Amino acid sequence: MSSLVQSVDWLAIAPPTLAAVVGLVVLVADLFIGEEKKAVLGWVSVAGLAASALMLLPLLDGDRATFCLTGDAHTCSYTADRFTLVIQFLVLGGALLAALLSVTALKDANKELPEGEFWFLLLSSAAGAALLPASRDLATLIVALEVASLPAFALVGIKRGDKKSSEAALKFFLSSVTATAVSLMGVSFVYATTGTLYLTQIADKIQHVDGQFHTLAQAGVVLTLVGFAFKTAAVPFHFWVPDTYVGAPLPVAAYLSVVGKAVGFSGLILVTVVALPSYADVWGPALAALAALTMTVGNVGALRQQATRAYSAVRLLAWSSVGQAGYLLVPIASAAYSKDAGKAVGSTVAYALMYAVVNLGAFAVAALVARTTPLNRISDYRGLYTRSPLSALMLGFFLLCLAGLPPGIIGLFAKVTVFSAAVDAGLGWLAVVMAVNVVIALFYYLQWTTLLFRAPEGEPEKHRVPAPLTAAIALTAVLGIALSGAPQLVLRFSATGLF
Numbered sequence: 416m417s418s419l420v421q422s423v424d425w426l427a428i429a430p431p432t433l434a435a436v437v438g439l440v441v442l443v444a445d446l447f448i449g450e451e452k453k454a455v456l457g458w459v460s461v462a463g464l465a466a467s468a469l470m471l472l473p474l475l476d477g478d479r480a481t482f483c484l485t486g487d488a489h490t491c492s493y494t495a496d497r498f499t500l501v502i503q504f505l506v507l508g509g510a511l512l513a514a515l516l517s518v519t520a521l522k523d524a525n526k527e528l529p530e531g532e533f534w535f536l537l538l539s540s541a542a543g544a545a546l547l548p549a550s551r552d553l554a555t556l557i558v559a560l561e562v563a564s565l566p567a568f569a570l571v572g573i574k575r576g577d578k579k580s581s582e583a584a585l586k587f588f589l590s591s592v593t594a595t596a597v598s599l600m601g602v603s604f605v606y607a608t609t610g611t612l613y614l615t616q617i618a619d620k621i622q623h624v625d626g627q628f629h630t631l632a633q634a635g636v637v638l639t640l641v642g643f644a645f646k647t648a649a650v651p652f653h654f655w656v657p658d659t660y661v662g663a664p665l666p667v668a669a670y671l672s673v674v675g676k677a678v679g680f681s682g683l684i685l686v687t688v689v690a691l692p693s694y695a696d697v698w699g700p701a702l703a704a705l706a707a708l709t710m711t712v713g714n715v716g717a718l719r720q721q722a723t724r725a726y727s728a729v730r731l732l733a734w735s736s737v738g739q740a741g742y743l744l745v746p747i748a749s750a751a752y753s754k755d756a757g758k759a760v761g762s763t764v765a766y767a768l769m770y771a772v773v774n775l776g777a778f779a780v781a782a783l784v785a786r787t788t789p790l791n792r793i794s795d796y797r798g799l800y801t802r803s804p805l806s807a808l809m810l811g812f813f814l815l816c817l818a819g820l821p822p823g824i825i826g827l828f829a830k831v832t833v834f835s836a837a838v839d840a841g842l843g844w845l846a847v848v849m850a851v852n853v854v855i856a857l858f859y860y861l862q863w864t865t866l867l868f869r870a871p872e873g874e875p876e877k878h879r880v881p882a883p884l885t886a887a888i889a890l891t892a893v894l895g896i897a898l899s900g901a902p903q904l905v906l907r908f909s910a911t912g913l914f
Contacts, residue, residue, distance in 0.1 A: 583662020798871025
C-alpha cells in the first residue's frame with residue numbers, strides 16, 4: 416500500500432513561505448516594540464521581501480513540483496517552473512519596490528497609518544501573489560487569489576479617519592467579492608463536469624464531457640474567467656480602479672497597479688491556456704473583445720483627465736493602467752488562435768515585466784511630488800525639472816517608456832512584441848485597434864512629459880528625496896535604461912516554460 420504522507424519540497428515553496436513567515440514575525444514583533452522603534456519593522460519587511468526574491472535563484476536549475484497526487488508525480492498542486500519563477504520575480508520585486516515607497520510614506524504619515532498591521536498585510540498579500548503562479552489546481556488558485564486580495568482591501572482602507580480611503584476600500588471589496596463568488600460558481604461547474612480540480616487533468620477530461628453537460632462546462636469556463644478579468648481591471652470590471660488608486664496610500668496604489676495585475680494575468684493564463692485549451696473557441700473571442708474594449712476605455716479615460724483636478728496625476732496613472740491591461744490581454748487572446756501558444760503567452764509576460772518596472776518608477780516620482788503637493792495634480796508637475804532635475808528626467812523617461820517612444824526602447828519593444836503576437840495569430844482587427852490606442856496614449860503621456868520641462872509658476876520649491884524613495888527611483892531607472900539597451904533580454908527571460 417502506497418504511503419499517503421506527503422514529502423514537501425521546502426525549497427520549491429520557499430519564496431511565498433518566507434514572505435508569509437516574515438509577515439507573521441512582523442505582526443508579533445509589533446506587539447513588543449515601542450512607537451519610537453516601529454520603523455525597524457519596515458526594514459525587516461524590505462529585507463524579508465529581498466530574501467524571498469533571492470530564494471528564486473536556487474530554483475533556476477530545473478522544474479520542481481510538490482503536493483503531488485499519490486502514485487502520479489506529474490499531477491501536482493504546486494509547480495516551480497520557468498513561468499512560475501518569472502511571475503514570482505515580478506511579484507516579489509514589485510512588492511519590494513512598493514515596500515521602499517511605503518517606508519517613506521509611513522514616516523510622513525506621522526502615526527496615521529498603523530505600521531505593524533501595514534507591513535503584515537503587505538507581506539501576506541505578496542505571499543498570496545507569489546503562490547498563485549505556482550498553483551496547478553483550481554482550489555489552490557482561488558485560495559492564492561484571495562490571500563493576495565483580502566489584505567489588499569485592508570491596505571486600501573488603512574488610513575485612519577479618511578472617508579475617501581474607506582469608500583475606496585468598500586468599492587474594491589464589494590466588487591471583488593462579487594467577482595470571486597461568480598468565479599467560484601464557475602469552478603464548481605468545471606469540477607462537476609470533469610470530476611477534478613487539477614489543471615492538466617481538466618484539460619484532458621473537459622474534451623470528453625457528456626453531451627448533456629456541454630452547456631454546463633461552457634458556463635463554468637466563462638464564469639471562472641470573470642474573477643480573473645476583475646483582477647486584471649478589464650472592462651467592464653474596471654470601475655473600482657480610479658477611486659481605489661486615489662483613496663489608497665500611494666505605495667499601495669503602486670502595488671495594486673503592478674502586483675495585482677500580475678496576479679490576475681498569471682491566473683488568467685493558467686486557466687485558459689493550461690486548463691482549457693480545448694475551449695479556445697469560447698475564451699479566445701471573449702478575451703479579444705475584452706482587450707479591445709479595455710484598452711479603448713482606459714486610454715479615453717486617461718485622455719479626459721483635467722490637469723488642475725485634485726489627484727489627476729494618480730487618476731491618469733489609474734486609467735492608464737486600465738489601458739495597459741488591454742495590451743496585456745492581446746497575447747492571451749492570440750494564444751487561442753496561435754500555433755505557438757507558449758510564444759504568445761511569453762509576449763504578455765514580457766510586457767508585464769516592462770510595465771512593472773516603468774509604472775513603479777512613475778509612482779515613485781509621484782510619491783516624491785506628493786510630499787510637497789498632497790493633491791497630486793498633473794499641473795503640480797509643471798517645472799519639476801527646475802525643482803528636481805533627476806526626478807523630472809526619470810519621470811519623463813518612464814512616461815516615454817509607457818508611450819513606447821525612444822529613448823524608452825523597452826516600451827517600444829514590448830508594444831511591438833504584443834502587436835506581432837496579434838498579427839501572427841491572424842487578429843489583424845485587434846492589431847489595428849491597438850495601433851489607434853497607442854496613438855491616443857501618446858497624446859496624454861507627451862502632454863505630461865512636456866509639462867515637466869516648462870517654466871514653473873511662482874518660486875520653485877526644492878524636493879528633498881529621502882533615501883528609500885531615492886533607492887526605488889534609482890532601481891527602476893537603472894532597470895528601465897538597462898533593458899532599453901538590451902530589450903531582447905526581456906523576451907529571453909520571459910520564456911514561459913508552460914509548454
